[in-house]
Amino acid sequence: MSGWQQHLAVAPVALPLLVGAIMVALDEQRARLKAALGLASILLLLGIAVFLAVRLHAGIGPGIAVYSLGSWPASFGIVLMLDRLSALLLVVTALLGLAAQLYALPRWQRMGAHFHALLQFQLMGLNGAFLTGDLFNLFVFFEVLLAASYGLALHGSGVARVKAGLHYIAINLAASLLFLIGVSMIYGVSGTLNMADLAARIPQMPAANRPLLEAGAAILGIAFLVKAAAWPLGFWLVPTYAAASPPAAAIFSMMSKVGLYAIARLALLLFGTGTGASAGFGGTWLVAVGVATIAFGAISVLATQDLPRLAGANVYISSGTLLAAVGAGQVGVTGGALFYLVSSALAIGAFFLLIELLDRGREIGADVLAVTLEAYGDGEEEDEEDDAIGVPIPATMAVLGACFLCCALLLAGLPPLSGFIAKFAMLNALLNPAGLGKGPALIPWSGWALLIALFLSGFATILAMTRAGIRNLWATEDRAVPRVRAIEIAPILMLLLVCVGMTVAAGPVMRYMQATAATLHAPQDYPRQVLGRAR
Amino acid sequence: MELILAIAIGLLASSGVWLLMRPRTFQLIIGLSLLSYAVNLFIFSMGRFPIGAPPILGPGGQGDPASFADPLPQSLVLTAIVISFATTALFLVVMLAARGLTGGDHVDGRPRR
Numbered sequence: 084m085s086g087w088q089q090h091l092a093v094a095p096v097a098l099p100l101l102v103g104a105i106m107v108a109l110d111e112q113r114a115r116l117k118a119a120l121g122l123a124s125i126l127l128l129l130g131i132a133v134f135l136a137v138r139l140h141a142g143i144g145p146g147i148a149v150y151s152l153g154s155w156p157a158s159f160g161i162v163l164m165l166d167r168l169s170a171l172l173l174v175v176t177a178l179l180g181l182a183a184q185l186y187a188l189p190r191w192q193r194m195g196a197h198f199h200a201l202l203q204f205q206l207m208g209l210n211g212a213f214l215t216g217d218l219f220n221l222f223v224f225f226e227v228l229l230a231a232s233y234g235l236a237l238h239g240s241g242v243a244r245v246k247a248g249l250h251y252i253a254i255n256l257a258a259s260l261l262f263l264i265g266v267s268m269i270y271g272v273s274g275t276l277n278m279a280d281l282a283a284r285i286p287q288m289p290a291a292n293r294p295l296l297e298a299g300a301a302i303l304g305i306a307f308l309v310k311a312a313a314w315p316l317g318f319w320l321v322p323t324y325a326a327a328s329p330p331a332a333a334i335f336s337m338m339s340k341v342g343l344y345a346i347a348r349l350a351l352l353l354f355g356t357g358t359g360a361s362a363g364f365g366g367t368w369l370v371a372v373g374v375a376t377i378a379f380g381a382i383s384v385l386a387t388q389d390l391p392r393l394a395g396a397n398v399y400i401s402s403g404t405l406l407a408a409v410g411a412g413q414v415g416v417t418g419g420a421l422f423y424l425v426s427s428a429l430a431i432g433a434f435f436l437l438i439e440l441l442d443r444g445r446e447i448g449a450d451v452l453a454v455t456l457e458a459y460g461d462g463e464e465e466d467e468e469d470d471a472i473g474v475p476i477p478a479t480m481a482v483l484g485a486c487f488l489c490c491a492l493l494l495a496g497l498p499p500l501s502g503f504i505a506k507f508a509m510l511n512a513l514l515n516p517a518g519l520g521k522g523p524a525l526i527p528w529s530g531w532a533l534l535i536a537l538f539l540s541g542f543a544t545i546l547a548m549t550r551a552g553i554r555n556l557w558a559t560e561d562r563a564v565p566r567v568r569a570i571e572i573a574p575i576l577m578l579l580l581v582c583v584g585m586t587v588a589a590g591p592v593m594r595y596m597q598a599t600a601a602t603l604h605a606p607q608d609y610p611r612q613v614l615g616r617a618r
Numbered sequence: 619m620e621l622i623l624a625i626a627i628g629l630l631a632s633s634g635v636w637l638l639m640r641p642r643t644f645q646l647i648i649g650l651s652l653l654s655y656a657v658n659l660f661i662f663s664m665g666r667f668p669i670g671a672p673p674i675l676g677p678g679g680q681g682d683p684a685s686f687a688d689p690l691p692q693s694l695v696l697t698a699i700v701i702s703f704a705t706t707a708l709f710l711v712v713m714l715a716a717r718g719l720t721g722g723d724h725v726d727g728r729p730r731r
Contacts, residue, residue: 219694226701233708237715245716246727249643252709253725256650257638259705260657263698267657267691271664276690 088138092150092165094131095173095210098124103203111196118188121199125184128206129177136170140595146602147612149216157216157613158280164216164613167599168421172213172344175425178581179337179432180206182574183330186436189568191330194239198330201238205231205334212341216613218266218276221345225262225310229255232338235331236323247319247326254319258309265303272296279613282352282606286359297364300353304346304365311342311402313372314379321383321395324435332394332435333574336428339398340405343424347409347417347603355412355606366410370529373407376400377536381543390438393551394431397494400540401427407533408509415512418600422593423505426582430493430502433578437486440572441555443565479567484556486572489579491548496541501585506537508593619667623659630656643713643723647706654702658695665691 102124106117139146150163183202192198208228215221237248270276272295273284288296305316312320320339324332346369354364380399387393401423408420489500496506513530585592602608630652637649665688673689675681713723720727 219697223697223701226705230705230708233712237712240715242719242727245712245719248712249716249725249727252705252712253638253646253650256702256705256709257653259702260650260653263657264660267661267664267694270691270694271666 089148089150091131091135092148092163092214093152095128095214096163096207098128098131099203099207099210103200103207106200106203107197114192117199118184118192121184121203122181124203125177125180125206128210129174129181132170132173132177135165136167136174136595139165139167139170140598146598147608149613157615158275158277161220162216162277162279162613163214164279164609165214166602167595168344168348168603169213171421171425171595171599172340173210175428176206176209176213176337178429178578179334182432182436182578183334185574185577186333186571187330188570190571191239191328194328195237197234198238201231201234202330202334204228205235205338207231209337209341213344216278218269218278218281222259222262222266225341226259228338228341229259232331232335235334236327238331239328241326243326244328247322251319251323254309258306261302261309262306265299265301265306268295268299268302272299277613278349278352279609282358283610283614285353285361286357288359288361290360293361297361300349300364303349304368307342307345307349308372308406309342310339311346311406312339312376312399313402313406314376314399317376317399317402320398321387321392324395324398325389325391329436329439332391333432336398336431336435339402340424340428343402343405343409346406350409351412351417351603352606352609355604358606363412366412367529369410370407370533371410373403373405373410374532374536376403376406377540379403381536381540384547385543387547390442390551390555391435393547394434394438396547397427397431397434397544400494400544401431404509404537404540407529407536411513411529411533413512413516414597414600414604415516416509417603418593418597419505419508419510419512421596421599422501422508422585426493426501426505426585429578429582430490433486433575434490434494436571436575436578437483437490440483440565440567440575441487443567479565480556482572483565483567484552486575486579487548487552487556489582491545491552493579493582495544495548496537497545499586501582501589504586504589504593506541508596510534510537619669620663623663623667627656627659627663630659641724641726643716643725646725647709647713650709651702651706654698654706658698658702661691661695661698663691 102120106120109117139148146167148165149157150165151157152161152163154160180202187198205228208224208231211224212221212228215224233248233252236251237244266276269281272292273281273288275281275284285296309316311317324335327335350365350369354361356362377400380396380403383396383399384393387396405420405424408416492500493502496502513526513534516526634649634653634656637645637652640646640649668685668687671685671687672681674686716727717723722728
């Protein structure tokens with residue numbers, strides 16, 4: 084990249100920071116101007132992200148672009164590191180940001196102060212975390228995105244939000260302290276915080292220093308697992324996400340992926356293949372924790388009775404699947420997992436938005452009542468024969484129902500949508516580690532565990548989603564048709580259409596994911612690109 | 619020096635963790651503050667303790683590359699202090715909101731009995 088285009092790499096951080104800062108200065112009365120600014124900023128971010136991804140994918144070489152802030156050479160100065168994974172996640176973040184922004188326009192932006200500015204800062208933190216090539220900067224961007232998320236989680240206020248927010252903030256502050264301990268231990272042992280420089284130094288590290296390095300990496304990993312909501316560190320997630328306002332929850336579905344991103348990035352870069360004595364460090368733990376998280380998520384989806392908590396429980400399953408897939412440490416599995424990441428993040432985001440539309444015009448406690456009726460039988464079932472035929476479904480409910488069906492298919496991983504393709508890619512790679520048709524290979528226990536967990540969690544999700552769908556869309560109880568505006572359905576349709584697009588164009592998208600996975604599994608390319616020298 | 623610092627970090631961290639487990643929001647925030655002090659000292663200690671060493675270069679531009687006070691952990695501590703200060707202030711606001719909404723200072727929002 085040359086000329087002005089090379090500076091585009093810093094735009095995903097600088098643009099939302101600038102726009103957010105302008106918004107803070109604007110009066111709260113000028114909501115229309117703020118909304119227009121926010122929308123323009125997010126659309127621009129989406130354009131830049133797509134441009135970066137396409138450019139990076141079409142270019143030759145390993146597909147790693149480096150942007151030195153202030154033109155200081157890497158390992159002294161701070162660098163932004165743009166590879167296919169970062170570019171992909173920038174696109175997904177911008178998509179979810181756009182959906183949240185659009186959805187908030189009619190109602191939610193007026194429910195509290197500074198929604199637009201907080202959303203911009205949230206996007207800045209997310210983009211920065213995906214782009215940075217420096218461990219301490221990762222911490223700073225984590226804090227930026229968390230600070231914005233504290234505001235967004237409390238957006239709209241109310242007892243439930245404040246109670247959940249209190250726990251959420253306390254846990255994240257404690258996790259941030261762990262993050263700092265891990266980062267400083269790694270610095271103390273290796274003398275650098277640049278990720279690529281670390282990848283170059285770790286293979287040569289003397290054996291006496293390795294226990295300290297691994298302890299630091301493990302503490303760092305625990306901090307990330309808290310943010311990724313892995314079992315048993317993620318009990319904060321469901322109350323917070325279920326209480327948060329829907330646009331905030333939609334963007335949070337990307338936030339829980341940041342912890343996973345950090346784990347994937349560092350595990351593959353620092354402890355990937357060919358990194359000396361520490362290669363594969365923590366992989367077994369990741370698989371074990373991931374499978375436990377999937378199991379916990381599967382039980383949670385079956386046990387939950389209301390829709391927001393069901394969506395939160397789906398985040399557990401998604402996190403667990405990704406953790407275990409990263410831990411498996413195979414190129415093919417990682418490629419499938421990346422496909423799954425995009426598909427599940429978009430689907431969960433759409434689901435969080437959809438839930439609020441479904442919940443409108445519904446009495447509080449109706450869910451509990453419905454379950455009770457299911458369990459103990461309903462005495463009124465006999466006298467419903469008279470009007471069983473010819474009750475029309477209102478158009479709004481039909482659209483909402485179609486969206487719900489799409490979300491269910493995507494989350495459960497059923498054909499024909501992209502969730503199935505992602506799961507199929509992961510299963511295929513697990514069953515044929517050497518490639519399809521290359522003869523039988525020994526599948527490790529971790530592969531079998533992940534395989535079974537994937538099947539069972541898909542099954543649990545179908546059951547839970549079907550139950551929720553029947554209860555909410557086909558319920559016989561008298562209920563008002565929710566009043567829904569087109570601009571509120573539009574972001575849900577947009578997210579689902581992207582998933583449909585990923586299904587139709589599965590070939591090129593999967594090639595991109597596999598190229599991303601191949602880059603991630605070749606950590607020796609990073610020092611060469613970032614530091615300009617071989618390890 | 620090492621021993622004194624290690625004991626100080628240990629004391630701060632253990633008191634912080636103890637307070638973190640307590641049920642009142644005030645104890646929680648003091649616990650988090652103590653923990654962040656411990657972490658800041660810990661980060662500082664990761665730069666080793668070269669006593670009387672210059673920051674990279676001494677007066678007149680001479681310096682010994684084998685012995686200088688590492689400036690990086692100090693700047694990390696500075697950043698960490700600023701961030702933890704800001705997030706603690708933010709947390710305080712949420713606590714006041716919780717106090718106002720629930721009428722108690724229990725972390726689970728139970729009213730005072």
